[in-house]
Every structure is written in C-alpha cells, then in structure tokens.
Amino acid sequence: MTMFEYDSRPVTPQVVLIGTRASPVAYAVRDFLTRNGRPYEWIDVDDVRARSIIAEVGDDRSLLPICVLPDGARLAPASVEQVAFGLGMLAPPLQSAYDLAIVGAGPAGLAAAVYGSSEGLATIAVEAVAPGGQAGTTSMIENYLGFPTGVSGNELATRAVLQARRFGTEILVARHLARASYEGHDLKLELSDSCEFTARAVLLATGVEWRRLNVEGIDDLLGTNIFYGAGPSEAASCGNARVAIVGGGNSAGQAAVRFSKYAARVTLLVRAESLAASMSQYLLDRITHTENIDVRTCTEIVGLEGDGQLRRLVLSRTGTRDLERLDTDALFICIGGTPRSADAVGVGAITDAGGYVVTGYELVEGNVPPKGWTLQRPPLPLETNLPGIFAAGDVRHGSIKRCAAAIGEGAMAVAFVHRRLEELDGG
Ligand SMILES: Cc1cc2nc3c(=O)[nH]c(=O)nc-3n(C[C@H](O)[C@H](O)[C@H](O)COP(=O)(O)OP(=O)(O)OC[C@H]3O[C@@H](n4cnc5c(N)ncnc54)[C@H](O)[C@@H]3O)c2cc1C
Missing domain, CATH: 3.50.50.60 (FAD/NAD(P)-binding domain)
Structure with a gap:
C-alpha cells in the first residue's frame, strides 16, 4: 500500500458525520470528503456516541445527516455544499x-x-x-x-x-x-x-x-445500498458483505478486485457471454485468481427485493426462463x-x-x-x-x-x- 492509498478510516478525523447508511445525502457527503482527502469519522445514528450530538440539534431524523466541523459547528441536515463551505473549500477565484x-x-x-x-x-x-x-x-x-x-x-x-x-x-x-x-x-x-x-x-x-440501469425500483434505493460507480468510500464499509457488481468493463473489474479485499463474496454480473472482449487481460487474470469473486456471464438483473434497502437480486440467465434470487448486501453498477x-x-x-x-x-x-x-x-x-x-x-x-x-x-x-x-x- 502506498502513502497515497486511503480509505474512510482516518487516524485523526477532524470532521464527524452522523447519519444512516441508507441516506443518499450522507453518501454524497462521504464521497465528497473521501475524494477530497478530508478525514472524517462516520458514526451511525444508532451508535451510542451519536446520542449527545443528536440531542443537541434536536431528535429529528429529518435533520440527518449531521456534520460536526473541526471548529465545533454543527450542520443539520448537512449538504455537500455546506460541508465544503464550512471547511473553507469555497474560496472565490483570485482573479477576474x-x-x-x-x-x-x-x-x-x-x-x-x-x-x-x-x-x-x-x-x-x-x-x-x-x-x-x-x-x-x-x-x-x-x-x-x-x-x-x-x-x-x-x-x-x-x-x-x-x-x-x-x-x-x-x-x-x-x-x-x-x-x-x-x-x-x-x-x-x-x-x-x-x-x-x-x-x-x-x-x-x-x-x-455512469449509465443508468433500467430495473424497476432501482431509483428508490439509490444511495442506500445501491450505487452507481464503486466509490472508494464504500469499499471499507463492505466488510464481510455479499456484494454484487454489474458490468463487464475495466471499471467493473477494478471494483470487483477492490471489494474482494473487504467483502465476503463478490458476484460480477455480466450480460455478455464472456469478459474477454470488454475487460483488460490483466484484470481478467486477477479476477480469475481471486477466490471470493464469482463471475456470472449471460446474466441480467430483472428485479429487486427489499424493505427500504436491497436484500435480494432477481436474476435471469439468457436462454432460460428460470429466475434466480441472489442475497445481496450492496449493489454497485458500473456499466459505462x-x-x-x-x-x-x-x-x-x-x-x-x-x-x-x-x-x-x-x-x-x-x-x-x-x-x-x-x-x-x-x-x-x-x-x-x-x-x-x-x-x-x-x-x-x-x-x-x-x-x-x-x-x-x-x-x-x-x-x-x-x-x-x-x-x-x-x-
Ligand atoms: C472505476 C474506473 C476504473 C477505470 N480504470 C481505468 C484503467 O485502469 N485504465 C485507464 O486507462 N482508464 C481507466 N478508467 C477510465 C479513466 O478513468 C477515464 O478515461 C478518465 O478518467 C477520463 O478522464 P476525463 O478527465 O476525460 O474525465 P473524468 O475522469 O470523467 O473527469 C471529469 C471531471 O469533470 C467534472 N465535471 C463534470 N461536469 C462538470 C461541470 N459542469 N463543472 C465542473 N466540473 C465538472 C467531474 O466531476 C469530473 O471530476 C477507469 C474509469 C473508472 C470509472
């Protein structure tokens, strides 16, 4: 690992973010902080450590996510723009x-x-x-x-x-x-x-x-445990999870390799018959030799099952009429x-x-x-x-x-x- 590799578990976080994993806004803020190299600590709303801060701003879920800035200021609910402003990242241009x-x-x-x-x-x-x-x-x-x-x-x-x-x-x-x-x-x-x-x-x-995946119900669950792309902020939080990734290109392949380091199982869902035409050979080799990555070709997602969060994917295999259900904790869509x-x-x-x-x-x-x-x-x-x-x-x-x-x-x-x-x- 080089000094530039990072994840979302800083040693000395200056920013604290409190919310639910299921919140798309919380995801956007996490992604923004991670990709701008700003350390933060994530605290789930049900964690005891969140109680005093929640009590301070008012015990109301509509005020989530709450962001505590290094100077102690509280943003509730926090947005990417407010966090950027609060961290002094919105300086105006120096010249006209x-x-x-x-x-x-x-x-x-x-x-x-x-x-x-x-x-x-x-x-x-x-x-x-x-x-x-x-x-x-x-x-x-x-x-x-x-x-x-x-x-x-x-x-x-x-x-x-x-x-x-x-x-x-x-x-x-x-x-x-x-x-x-x-x-x-x-x-x-x-x-x-x-x-x-x-x-x-x-x-x-x-x-x-990212191109959109046309499956009913997907937009309602976006940012909960379904994501477009496979942001580095999410990999570390998929410890022992059952992750599914849709796509057959290099971006999907790279995501599969990255998530395999944290997840219990990674299933790569590919519509084509093989990955050879769409993925670089080095990635293909890496995937083939990674035990917890399972590649399913000729496979499409035709439905989702869940309860406010995705629980199972309904899969269809080309040429068969049978549907299969795959228990899934997080879905990442990398289809170009x-x-x-x-x-x-x-x-x-x-x-x-x-x-x-x-x-x-x-x-x-x-x-x-x-x-x-x-x-x-x-x-x-x-x-x-x-x-x-x-x-x-x-x-x-x-x-x-x-x-x-x-x-x-x-x-x-x-x-x-x-x-x-x-x-x-x-x-
Ligand atoms: C997961 C993944 C893995 C990849 N792996 C490889 C690889 O191994 N090898 C390889 O060669 N390529 C790889 N690629 C492709 C490569 O990353 C892209 O080809 C490259 O990033 C394209 O660069 P770009 O600057 O043209 O666009 P982008 O990287 O898309 O950058 C465009 C930027 O513009 C910003 N932007 C958009 N609209 C606005 C606006 N209105 N105002 C201000 N900013 C705006 C966006 O936020 C973004 O930061 C990968 C891509 C992905 C997603």
Missing part, C-alpha cells in the same frame, strides 16, 4: 480574468492545468466534486505508462493537483459551471455559487457519468457512462448523437465549416464549433476512454490554446 479556464479536473483537465500553468498561462480549473474525476475513484490503474506495478487513481490525482498548483493553477472545487457566454472574444463564466470571471479560452473536460456535455450544449457546442462533443476536422464537411463558424481558418484540433472553446478527454467525440488518452488530450489542448491566444493577439 484568466487566459485558460478548465471545466472539470479529471485526468484531462488536470493535464491541461499542469501544461497551461507551466507554460505561463493564467489558468483556473473548476471541479464539481473532487479533482481526479473517474480516475480518482479507481483503486489501481495498471496500464498507465511508467508505473510498472500500477498507480492508484487517488495517487495520480493527488500528484497532479500538487503539480498543477505548484505551477500556479487555481483549482476551485465543489462548484460547477452554471453559464458561459461570449463577451467580445473572451468567455464569461458563471459558477454555481454565482462567482464570475472571464477567460480567453475554455477547455471542457467534463468526462462522463454518458457524456457530461450539458454545459457544452448550453453554450452551443455541437455534439454527436450520443451527446459527445464534436471537435476539429470532424466539424468540417467537404471544406464547409460548421454552421455559424465566423473565422477564416477551420476549427483547430480539439476546438469545438465555438472559437476558443476546446474539449478533451472522455467527453469528446471519438475519445479513447483511457487515462493516458485523456491526459494526452489535455496536454495537446494547451498547444492549441496557445495558437488561439496568438490569433487573438494578432500573431
């Missing part, structure tokens, strides 16, 4: 104008931050949850160049954040882009906490979010993502049928530039149909959906941002 604004601090955004600020651009990155993006939730990335024994997503993200900040990038967390509009050639950006600033170029690096391109669409960026942002030469058809394009030159590589607005990483049409690819695109985007700035400066 930047050369480059990056929306999303996953691998693509962080790479652009490092290259942009190291090359002298006044750079700001805005992140809705925590730096690292999807990669930050990954237990071990084993195919990233230069790390022969793998690197945890958290370590990669932590190192990148330190590097970007050392070069002068400002990183704002717990806020998302609310609006963007042109102000002359510059872009005016407004964030969800009403902060505003301008940028001469913008990089959209907002990645993807859909692009987070609402901001891009809001500004007028062209997307493909799947919602991915189209860039560069793919916007030009037979030498005809995209509708509304006003410049003499065609869009630069990674530039959208809006001059000065670029896209990189998983959110981009045609991207490879790998860390290295996202990082490469983030770095490349900065080269094209320089070209755009030279153009604005009349170079």
Whole structure:
C-alpha cells in the first residue's frame, strides 16, 4: 500500500458525520470528503456516541445527516455544499480574468492545468466534486505508462493537483459551471455559487457519468445500498458483505478486485457471454485468481427485493426462463457512462448523437465549416464549433476512454490554446 492509498478510516478525523447508511445525502457527503482527502469519522445514528450530538440539534431524523466541523459547528441536515463551505473549500477565484479556464479536473483537465500553468498561462480549473474525476475513484490503474506495478487513481490525482498548483493553477472545487457566454472574444463564466470571471479560452473536460440501469425500483434505493460507480468510500464499509457488481468493463473489474479485499463474496454480473472482449487481460487474470469473486456471464438483473434497502437480486440467465434470487448486501453498477456535455450544449457546442462533443476536422464537411463558424481558418484540433472553446478527454467525440488518452488530450489542448491566444493577439 502506498502513502497515497486511503480509505474512510482516518487516524485523526477532524470532521464527524452522523447519519444512516441508507441516506443518499450522507453518501454524497462521504464521497465528497473521501475524494477530497478530508478525514472524517462516520458514526451511525444508532451508535451510542451519536446520542449527545443528536440531542443537541434536536431528535429529528429529518435533520440527518449531521456534520460536526473541526471548529465545533454543527450542520443539520448537512449538504455537500455546506460541508465544503464550512471547511473553507469555497474560496472565490483570485482573479477576474484568466487566459485558460478548465471545466472539470479529471485526468484531462488536470493535464491541461499542469501544461497551461507551466507554460505561463493564467489558468483556473473548476471541479464539481473532487479533482481526479473517474480516475480518482479507481483503486489501481495498471496500464498507465511508467508505473510498472500500477498507480492508484487517488495517487495520480493527488500528484497532479500538487503539480498543477505548484505551477500556479487555481483549482476551485465543489462548484460547477452554471453559464458561459461570449463577451467580445473572451468567455464569461458563471459558477454555481454565482462567482464570475472571464477567460480567453475554455477547455471542457467534463468526462462522463455512469449509465443508468433500467430495473424497476432501482431509483428508490439509490444511495442506500445501491450505487452507481464503486466509490472508494464504500469499499471499507463492505466488510464481510455479499456484494454484487454489474458490468463487464475495466471499471467493473477494478471494483470487483477492490471489494474482494473487504467483502465476503463478490458476484460480477455480466450480460455478455464472456469478459474477454470488454475487460483488460490483466484484470481478467486477477479476477480469475481471486477466490471470493464469482463471475456470472449471460446474466441480467430483472428485479429487486427489499424493505427500504436491497436484500435480494432477481436474476435471469439468457436462454432460460428460470429466475434466480441472489442475497445481496450492496449493489454497485458500473456499466459505462454518458457524456457530461450539458454545459457544452448550453453554450452551443455541437455534439454527436450520443451527446459527445464534436471537435476539429470532424466539424468540417467537404471544406464547409460548421454552421455559424465566423473565422477564416477551420476549427483547430480539439476546438469545438465555438472559437476558443476546446474539449478533451472522455467527453469528446471519438475519445479513447483511457487515462493516458485523456491526459494526452489535455496536454495537446494547451498547444492549441496557445495558437488561439496568438490569433487573438494578432500573431
Ligand atoms: C472505476 C474506473 C476504473 C477505470 N480504470 C481505468 C484503467 O485502469 N485504465 C485507464 O486507462 N482508464 C481507466 N478508467 C477510465 C479513466 O478513468 C477515464 O478515461 C478518465 O478518467 C477520463 O478522464 P476525463 O478527465 O476525460 O474525465 P473524468 O475522469 O470523467 O473527469 C471529469 C471531471 O469533470 C467534472 N465535471 C463534470 N461536469 C462538470 C461541470 N459542469 N463543472 C465542473 N466540473 C465538472 C467531474 O466531476 C469530473 O471530476 C477507469 C474509469 C473508472 C470509472
């Protein structure tokens, strides 16, 4: 285990969170704290240690989750935004104008931050949850160049954040882009906490979010013991549990390996006939050699049974009419993502049928530039149909959906941002 690996059991927690495991808000706060590296202590509402604090704020379940901040302040009920504010994480931008604004601090955004600020651009990155993006939730990335024994997503993200900040990038967390509009050639950006600033170029690096599983009743139980993705904050709490993971890609495989270290049994549910086409061989080998991971191919979830929490999955096997029930303490759904391109669409960026942002030469058809394009030159590589607005990483049409690819695109985007700035400066 490296110094960067973490779980949700800090030695000296400064923040105390009291609630029920079944609360989606409590999950969001735990995820936010864990992924931002903020130690916290979780106390279940029925634990005797919770009694005095609950009595102080009023014995009312609607006030859960309660968050006790390091200065003793109580938030009841606590939300991610309030906790971020209470921990002093919502500083406003230091400047009113930047050369480059990056929306999303996953691998693509962080790479652009490092290259942009190291090359002298006044750079700001805005992140809705925590730096690292999807990669930050990954237990071990084993195919990233230069790390022969793998690197945890958290370590990669932590190192990148330190590097970007050392070069002068400002990183704002717990806020998302609310609006963007042109102000002359510059872009005016407004964030969800009403902060505003301008940028001469913008990089959209907002990645993807998990695809939804279409099973009746699932939305009612989300955040109780059913989750999209497999956040590191939950692994340690699955000690001796019977965990099910849906999905056949690398993210599902990584989650299975991570949870197998804590859970009594991990069942990987896969619709396809085999994992070979969708999962990297190294993960497949790891899964095959892990005794408490059971892979069920040709299997779909067709129903849920529970009582406010999931208790059993109803499974159907392709080609048979029999249904099987699987006792399950927690279900993690890792079935790929859909692009987070609402901001891009809001500004007028062209997307493909799947919602991915189209860039560069793919916007030009037979030498005809995209509708509304006003410049003499065609869009630069990674530039959208809006001059000065670029896209990189998983959110981009045609991207490879790998860390290295996202990082490469983030770095490349900065080269094209320089070209755009030279153009604005009349170079
Ligand atoms: C569990 C898991 C395991 C994986 N394993 C591997 C692996 O082993 N090897 C590999 O190469 N790849 C792996 N991947 C894929 C890899 O993590 C992604 O390809 C990579 O993270 C994409 O980077 P990105 O920066 O484009 O997007 P993301 O990582 O999705 O980051 C986008 C960021 O933008 C933020 N954001 C979104 N909208 C807004 C907004 N409006 N305002 C502000 N911020 C916003 C999000 O919160 C997020 O932090 C894995 C992915 C997962 C989920």
